[in-house]
Amino acid sequence: MPNRFCAICGKVISDADPHFGMCYDCYLKEKPLFDLPKRFSLNICIDCGSYSKKEVWIEPRDNELFPTINEAIHRFLLKNYLKKSNIEFSITFDEKSYIFSSKDLLNNLDIVVNGKMKENTNLKYQETINVNLNYLLCKNCSNIRGGTYYISIIQLRVKDETQFDLIDKALNEINKYVEKLFEKDQKHYISKIEDQKFGVDLYLSSNELMNYIIKLLRVKYYFLIKRTKKLIGRDIQKGKNLYRLKTLIKFLPIQKNDIVIIENEDFLIEKITKNKVFLRNRKNSKLIKNYSYFFNEKILKKKI
Ligand SMILES: [Zn+2]
Ligand SMILES: [Zn+2]
Numbered sequence: 001m002p003n004r005f006c007a008i009c010g011k012v013i014s015d016a017d018p019h020f021g022m023c024y025d026c027y028l029k030e031k032p033l034f035d036l037p038k039r040f041s042l043n044i045c046i047d048c049g050s051y052s053k054k055e056v057w058i059e060p061r062d063n064e065l066f067p068t069i070n071e072a073i074h075r076f077l078l079k080n081y082l083k084k085s086n087i088e089f090s091i092t093f094d095e096k097s098y099i100f101s102s103k104d105l106l107n108n109l110d111i112v113v114n115g116k117m118k119e120n121t122n123l124k125y126q127e128t129i130n131v132n133l134n135y136l137l138c139k140n141c142s143n144i145r146g147g148t149y150y151i152s153i154i155q156l157r158v159k160d161e162t163q164f165d166l167i168d169k170a171l172n173e174i175n176k177y178v179e180k181l182f183e184k185d186q187k188h189y190i191s192k193i194e195d196q197k198f199g200v201d202l203y204l205s206s207n208e209l210m211n212y213i214i215k216l217l218r219v220k221y222y223f224l225i226k227r228t229k230k231l232i233g234r235d236i237q238k239g240k241n242l243y244r245l246k247t248l249i250k251f252l253p254i255q256k257n258d259i260v261i262i263e264n265e266d267f268l269i270e271k272i273t274k275n276k277v278f279l280r281n282r283k284n285s286k287l288i289k290n291y292s293y294f295f296n297e298k299i300l301k302k303k304i
Helices: 024-030 065-076 079-084 139-146 161-184 207-220
Strands: 039-045 087-100 106-117 124-136 152-157 190-196 199-204 223-235 240-251 259-262 265-272 276-281 286-290 300-302
Touching: 039 065, 039 161, 065 079, 065 087, 065 106, 065 124, 079 087, 124 161, 139 190, 152 161, 152 207, 161 190, 161 199, 161 207, 161 240, 199 207, 207 240
Parallel strands: 039 124, 152 240
Antiparallel strands: 087 106, 106 124, 152 199, 190 199, 223 240, 259 265, 259 300, 265 276, 276 286
């Protein structure tokens, strides 16, 4: 039989290669067996070992860390592929990537997901996922530990679902920060994270923690902030009222270099400061708006 060649790279194709005029390498580049996110964030309860992606905590079958990660990856990332059951998966942990916290908790690692087609095991594919582990307290354990369930609340909100990534990113940073703080002082922790339609509510163990988190967010993000307090009782010993503090954080729905349409005119977002947004149109005239403008008015963002 005369040699056949890969249409893409020119390599000689063997009989074992798929019959698409391509070698396996090129075939898989065209059409990977699966597609997984590059990064994945998992919450682990520091007391009981339950895990969660968002607010629902799941008790793992095996209470060791690695089987728990394995179970979580299968449940959260591979579920749709497993339903079709045409790919066989295996997960390996890249020991060299392990990053530990000062308390010897594994914080971050790379896992390699290997998959092969069940009916044609020559078709193999692998992807590496960077897994971030956040150690928190699950609902139960925080109840058990705290006694006081929560003291303050931070509400993180975006304007619409196109900004959900922002919530994920901010939440990740908050988790990392709070975990570090918790290692130093166990008074500060997030006792509950509750999903809301356009964001999340964080139930916090202390008022200081609320302020620390606001400070943390101010470094990187632009938002409107609204603080409220609600009388929840009276501390008789100290002779003063007790309040529950709540902070609403509304992330600005635009960022620098976005182009927005205001009254049929294109404006470039030139600069964002602590409370103002500077825009410029094509005729080079300038416009300065408050943050609240972008929440109250219907602003169209141009996709670039
Ligand atoms: Zn090829
Ligand atoms: Zn727990």
